[in-house]
Amino acid sequence: AQKITQTQPGMFVQEKEAVTLDCTYDTSDPSYGLFWYKQPSSGEMIFLIYQGSYDQQNATEGRYSLNFQKARKSANLVISASQLGDSAMYFCAMREGNFGNEKLTFGTGTRLTIIP
């Protein structure tokens, strides 16, 4: 079974609109962390936002917010007021395990294209 599932291989969104990128996860570890990374065409991996499994509130970082629904094992990324520079691949990732034996697993990604 997939640990991280991103069901949207590609999305096209009009500039200035909000966009939601889906991510569901599967783990039996009570303590885990969820990450979103952006990978532009240059190839670098840019850390966007983090949500801990015990965090009570949804994480926010500027225009990025994470819609964390623990019971549904969902961690969707919301980008408000999209910009042309948001066009990139977006990866959801999960860290689980204990110190000295952790694992960071990535989803297959969603390619987001912002249309002017």
Added chain:
Amino acid sequence: GAGVSQSPSNKVTEKGKDVELRCDPISGHTALYWYRQSLGQGLEFLIYFQGNSAPDKSGLPSDRFSAERTGGSVSTLTIQRTQQEDSAVYLCASSPWARAQYYGYTFGSGTRLTVV
């Protein structure tokens, strides 16, 4: 340097040759990951180090792949008898320590390996 450094940035090698890829993590970062990313694909986990130990080698695709880390710092990924299917971008990431207290991993810019 301030970031994760990987060398070489590009490597073209003939099928059957051995290659060594180097990762120099951020100073003080104890956790180090290697991933492989084929063209247009997600990140495939290869190996994780905590200090000099590699508790999880499950992602190495075959016994032609090996990795080591010395002094809790530099790591080398070695691919013996390279095959064309080994062509990919090899990414390294590091973090200061494990568990949910840390908010992200820093990635290097990768080594693009082409086997001809």
